[in-house]
Amino acid sequence: MGLPARLLNLFRRGRLSRDLDEELRFHLEERVDDLTTAGMSEADARREARRQFGNLAAYKERTRERDLLAGVEFVGQDLRHALRALQHAPAFTVTALVTLALAIGANTAVFSVVNGVLLNALPVPHPEDLRIMRWSGLGPRIGMFSGTSDHGLSGVAGLRDGGDAFSYPLYQGLRRAAAADADVFGYYQLRGVTTRGRHEAVVDDGLIVTESFFEGLAISPLLGRPLTASDDIDGAPPAVVISHALWTTQFDQDPAVIGQHVSLDRRPFDVVGVLPADFHGPGFDTPVAFYVPMSARGQLAPNWTSVSSSDTWWLHLMARLRRDGNEQRLQSAVTNTFAALTADVMQAPRVEIADGRAGLATDRQRYTQPLAILMSVVVIVLMIAATNLAGLSIARAAARQHEWSIRAALGGGRWRIIRQSLAESAILAVAGGALGLLVAVWSRGLLWRLLAGTREGLPYRFPLDPTVLAFTAGLTIGTAVLSGFVPAFRAARMDPAAGMRPRGVAGMPRLVGGRALVAIQITLATVLIAGAAFYVRTLTNLTRIDPGFRIDHLLLFRLDPSAAGLSDDEAVEFFDQVQTAIARIPGAQSVAVSHYKLLGRVMSGGGFFTLPARPDLSGTSNPRAYRLDVSETFFGTMGIPLVLGRGLAAKDTAAATKVVVVNETFVHRYLPDRYPIGQTLTINDEPWSIVGVSSDAKYTGLRDPIPPTVYFSYRQSRHGSAYIAVRTTPAPLTLADSARQVVMALNPDVPLTDITTEANVRDQNLGREALFATLVGGLSILAVLLACIGLYGLVAYNLTRRRREIGVRIALGATPGMMARSVLSEALWLGGLGAGAGAFGALALVRFIRSQLYGVAPGDPWTLASAAALALAAAIVATIVPARRAAMVDPVSTLRSD
Numbered sequence: 011m012g013l014p015a016r017l018l019n020l021f022r023r024g025r026l027s028r029d030l031d032e033e034l035r036f037h038l039e040e041r042v043d044d045l046t047t048a049g050m051s052e053a054d055a056r057r058e059a060r061r062q063f064g065n066l067a068a069y070k071e072r073t074r075e076r077d078l079l080a081g082v083e084f085v086g087q088d089l090r091h092a093l094r095a096l097q098h099a100p101a102f103t104v105t106a107l108v109t110l111a112l113a114i115g116a117n118t119a120v121f122s123v124v125n126g127v128l129l130n131a132l133p134v135p136h137p138e139d140l141r142i143m144r145w146s147g148l149g150p151r152i153g154m155f156s157g158t159s160d161h162g163l164s165g166v167a168g169l170r171d172g173g174d175a176f177s178y179p180l181y182q183g184l185r186r187a188a189a190a191d192a193d194v195f196g197y198y199q200l201r202g203v204t205t206r207g208r209h210e211a212v213v214d215d216g217l218i219v220t221e222s223f224f225e226g227l228a229i230s231p232l233l234g235r236p237l238t239a240s241d242d243i244d245g246a247p248p249a250v251v252i253s254h255a256l257w258t259t260q261f262d263q264d265p266a267v268i269g270q271h272v273s274l275d276r277r278p279f280d281v282v283g284v285l286p287a288d289f290h291g292p293g294f295d296t297p298v299a300f301y302v303p304m305s306a307r308g309q310l311a312p313n314w315t316s317v318s319s320s321d322t323w324w325l326h327l328m329a330r331l332r333r334d335g336n337e338q339r340l341q342s343a344v345t346n347t348f349a350a351l352t353a354d355v356m357q358a359p360r361v362e363i364a365d366g367r368a369g370l371a372t373d374r375q376r377y378t379q380p381l382a383i384l385m386s387v388v389v390i391v392l393m394i395a396a397t398n399l400a401g402l403s404i405a406r407a408a409a410r411q412h413e414w415s416i417r418a419a420l421g422g423g424r425w426r427i428i429r430q431s432l433a434e435s436a437i438l439a440v441a442g443g444a445l446g447l448l449v450a451v452w453s454r455g456l457l458w459r460l461l462a463g464t465r466e467g468l469p470y471r472f473p474l475d476p477t478v479l480a481f482t483a484g485l486t487i488g489t490a491v492l493s494g495f496v497p498a499f500r501a502a503r504m505d506p507a508a509g510m511r512p513r514g515v516a517g518m519p520r521l522v523g524g525r526a527l528v529a530i531q532i533t534l535a536t537v538l539i540a541g542a543a544f545y546v547r548t549l550t551n552l553t554r555i556d557p558g559f560r561i562d563h564l565l566l567f568r569l570d571p572s573a574a575g576l577s578d579d580e581a582v583e584f585f586d587q588v589q590t591a592i593a594r595i596p597g598a599q600s601v602a603v604s605h606y607k608l609l610g611r612v613m614s615g616g617g618f619f620t621l622p623a624r625p626d627l628s629g630t631s632n633p634r635a636y637r638l639d640v641s642e643t644f645f646g647t648m649g650i651p652l653v654l655g656r657g658l659a660a661k662d663t664a665a666a667t668k669v670v671v672v673n674e675t676f677v678h679r680y681l682p683d684r685y686p687i688g689q690t691l692t693i694n695d696e697p698w699s700i701v702g703v704s705s706d707a708k709y710t711g712l713r714d715p716i717p718p719t720v721y722f723s724y725r726q727s728r729h730g731s732a733y734i735a736v737r738t739t740p741a742p743l744t745l746a747d748s749a750r751q752v753v754m755a756l757n758p759d760v761p762l763t764d765i766t767t768e769a770n771v772r773d774q775n776l777g778r779e780a781l782f783a784t785l786v787g788g789l790s791i792l793a794v795l796l797a798c799i800g801l802y803g804l805v806a807y808n809l810t811r812r813r814r815e816i817g818v819r820i821a822l823g824a825t826p827g828m829m830a831r832s833v834l835s836e837a838l839w840l841g842g843l844g845a846g847a848g849a850f851g852a853l854a855l856v857r858f859i860r861s862q863l864y865g866v867a868p869g870d871p872w873t874l875a876s877a878a879a880l881a882l883a884a885a886i887v888a889t890i891v892p893a894r895r896a897a898m899v900d901p902v903s904t905l906r907s908d
Contacts, residue, residue: 089437091430092430095434096438102803105402105799105803109395110399111448111449114395114443114445114486114489115445115447116789117446117485118449118454118478118481118482119450120385121385128368130368132292133288134289135228138367140329140366140367140369141328141337141363141364142366142370143174143328144174144362144364145172145352146359147172147352147358147359149171150352150356151356152321152323155175155323155324156175158173171356174326175324176325176327179318179320180325180348180351180352181194181196181327183348184344184361185222187347188340190332190343191340191343192340193226193329193330194226194328195220195327195328196220196325197219197328199216200215200310201215202215202763203216203274203299203300205272205273205274208260208261209260214299215298215299216274217291217301217302218307219237220304221237221239221304223237226330227292228330231251231285231286232254232285233283237283237303241303248279248309249302250274250301251281251283251300251301253289253298253299254284254286254287256299256300260272267284268284274302274309275575276574276575276759279302279306293370320351329363340363341361341363344361348361380782383782383858383862387538387785387786390793391796394534394797394800395489395796397800398796398803399438400527401803402800436490439487439490443489446486450482525804529840529843529844532801534793534797534851535794535796535797536845536878537852538786539877540873540874540878541790541852541856542786543876544868544873545786545863546783547865547873549783552713552864552865553776557772558650558705558706558707559707561768562768563739563742564647564648564736565738566607566765566766566767566771567733567734568732568762568764569588569731569733569734569760570731570761570763571760573731573759584756585641587756588752589602589641589734592748595752597739598738599737599738600647601647601736602735603640604639604640604732604733605724608707608709609771609772610775611710611711613710613717614637619633619692620692621690621691621692622689622690633680633718634718635717635719635720636718637719637722638719638722640658640723641658642658642659642660642723644658647737650704652703652704654687655703656701658701658702663725666726667699668697668698669698670699670701671700672686672704672718673716674703674704674706675718676718676719677703687700688700691720698722712775712776734749746765750765794880797884797885801837802888802891805837826898829896833889837885838885841881841884844885845879845882848881853869853874856868
């Protein structure tokens with residue numbers, strides 16, 4: 011029985027069921043009236059009527075059960091038959107499953123990263139009420155800034171700068187101004203703190219927080235209590251709230267941990283609380299191990315003893331909007347207060363309030379555009395997979411025309427054929443989705459490391475949570491509908507009479523829909539090839555940049571003498587001892603000290619300064635330069651030549667005349683018509699004499715222009731930690747153990763962290779470009795492969811259907827070469843159409859990634875032409891095998907078979 015007949019039968023049964031409902035109610039009320047007329051109470055009459063009509067209700071229920079069982083049986087029959095049909099077409103089934111698994115797996119993996127980095131909210135009550143505060147203004151003049159800034163706080167008049175760090179007085183003023191509408195709280199990140207509980211010391215990151223931090227986030231500790239205002243009083247016992255991870259690793263999850271001590275940079279703190287396992291901090295890029303009050307800043311942040319200064323901007327601010335608060339009123343209040351407090355340091359100041367449900371994390375900002383682009387790329391791959399499967403299904407349905415015609419002749423209606431085809435697509439999509447989850451589990455780890463540019467990966471975790479699983483389920487359903495709907499209706503529209511004729515006389519449909527789908531696949535693949543080519547060229551151009559110093563054979567590691575309790579003078583002496591001892595290691599050529607590692611995306615703005623030789627640079631146009639504190643061996647070790655004057659020397663101690671070395675960009679910008687040697691910089695009313703000029707070298711990143719840079723002697727500066735750079739003869743990391751032993755012998759309490767090489771730092775600096783070149787390149791290869799599979803399947807199926815036609819042509823005098831050329835011409839036509847459309851599509855879409863490119867124009871004709879040529883060549887390669895089969899058709903055996 012065909013589907014329409016069965017649907018009619020089910021409809022009739024449902025109509026019968028509704029009729030029984032109406033009949034039951036009518037006769038029930040009639041019987042109740044008869045019984046009440048006979049003198050029975052209404053309640054007794056209704057009970058008696060229901061008893062008498064119970065058999066009719068039972069029949070009605072049985073009818074409904076039969077309807078349900080019949081529907082389930084029909085679905086089961088369709089699925090069983092679909093499984094048998096797929097088993098009889100193993101090549102098609104395997105191709106479809108692999109195609110769907112790769113496409114759905116890639117989409118799931120990328121979406122899990124998008125979900126983990128961009129969409130997940132902080133695990134706190136009502137995260138939608140959280141807000142992040144930033145500021146912006148024209149020509150800001152700030153002494154010390156520790157945060158993320160726009161344009162490096164250039165201080166240039168007319169350029170609107172901004173940042174996410176505020177001074178402590180600003181925090182106090184903004185908190186008072188916002189009190190009616192929100193609770194404002196702040197925090198500052200401590201990096202590289204030596205932490206020890208019951209076990210071996212480790213290096214962790216922590217937060218200095220204001221008194222309302224935990225109240226503002228609405229976090230309740232798992233054990234103990236949060237930090238309060240009483241902990242933030244000078245002279246109060248040092249208190250700390252630790253994370254669940256630190257409680258596990260250092261205290262073995264001891265429930266009696268409250269009141270015990272944890273050592274932070276060799277200073278004891280009392281544990282007053284333990285946080286839940288799912289809370290890792292207010293959205294920073296690295297998990298937070300501990301939280302201390304502002305009163306601990308003198309112990310754990312000795313370089314920030316002037317935090318109460320209005321010239322030191324260091325606190326990150328968030329706010330929790332009150333239930334009765336008004337966000338517009340809050341915006342107005344904090345902006346007016348900020349403008350009043352900063353009128354003397356910037357023009358047009360204002361506070362910008364943003365959604366804070368995800369907290370503050372630079373990774374979220376840095377990876378928003380890359381992840382959006384990657385999500386678009388994998389969606390294109392999924393579209394190619396869906397069109398590929400649809401094209402193969404159309405060709406397969408055409409090859410099964412005879413089968414569908416026999417089914418129709420035996421009573422199978424059009425809807426039964428549609429349902430059967432959709433059942434096959436659903437099975438393929440579900441199986442492909444399940445395999446795609448396995449692909450996603452494997453590939454998301456690779457993507458996690460590629461995004462970070464390191465083996466350790468990003469600090470986020472990307473579990474297959476309900477959101478990701480729902481996304482995969484949606485992909486599966488959508489793919490099933492997209493890939494199965496059109497082939498199903500095409501199969502149902504086939505003429506049964508034509509399909510029952512002998513294949514020798516049956517007309518062969520031209521598969522226009524299949525050709526269109528193949529052309530669309532080649533178009534999309536060409537777009538991805540062009541995108542990959544642009545990213546590969548960008549990566550190549552960046553790797554060819556001369557950073558201005560030697561990257562090879564350079565070992566780096568970080569030392570923090572302040573964590574061992576060393577004073578500033580003791581730290582300088584310790585660094586001298588480390589340099590002398592490491593220089594004796596076989597294979598070490600030279601050793602230097604640097605506050606930051608070059609190309610590490612970190613810099614010191616150094617504040618504003620004045621040049622007595624340039625009195626015209628004043629007010630909002632005060633000059634500004636990047637700062638780097640180094641040893642006298644820095645320029646020789648890094649391979650940065652001096653072009654004028656002398657370098658820093660060991661005699662440049664804290665008691666000697668303050669001297670600096672500047673780079674060529676500094677001279678060209680600020681002293682273009684003056685001899686720089688002997689010129690004076692005035693910083694905080696203290697004069698510094700320029701004694702040398704070095705050649706330019708990249709500071710923060712390869713993409714960044716070389717900034718004006720001032721090199722200070724670390725002997726005349728005060729910093730708690732610094733990097734040791736070792737120029738080596740062998741591979742740099744082979745000396746890492748020897749360097750660690752040297753440091754341990756000199757002072758075992760000084761933590762040695764972040765062991766790496768300058769080459770690795772450069773590679774991490776290019777991590778985003780390498781990520782796009784790798785992923786977009788790999789996905790474009792996958793897209794080309796899928797498009798080739800689609801083209802091959804279409805041509806192969808079409809060749810099978812045209813086998814008798816080809817035999818007749820050869821029998822009438824056509825040569826095998828002519829038959830092969832006819833097949834290749836179809837591939838050339840489809841490939842050329844798709845490649846041409848793809849080149850124009852790439853030209854339009856690649857403009858959206860203009861900011862990601864370097865050294866290559868978005869409309870570069872050679873790149874677009876190369877992408878189109880590669881797609882066309884892949885289409886020709888995919889058609890070679892069917893073309894050879896067409897040339898080898900035997901006309902005698904073909905005609906005899908019909």
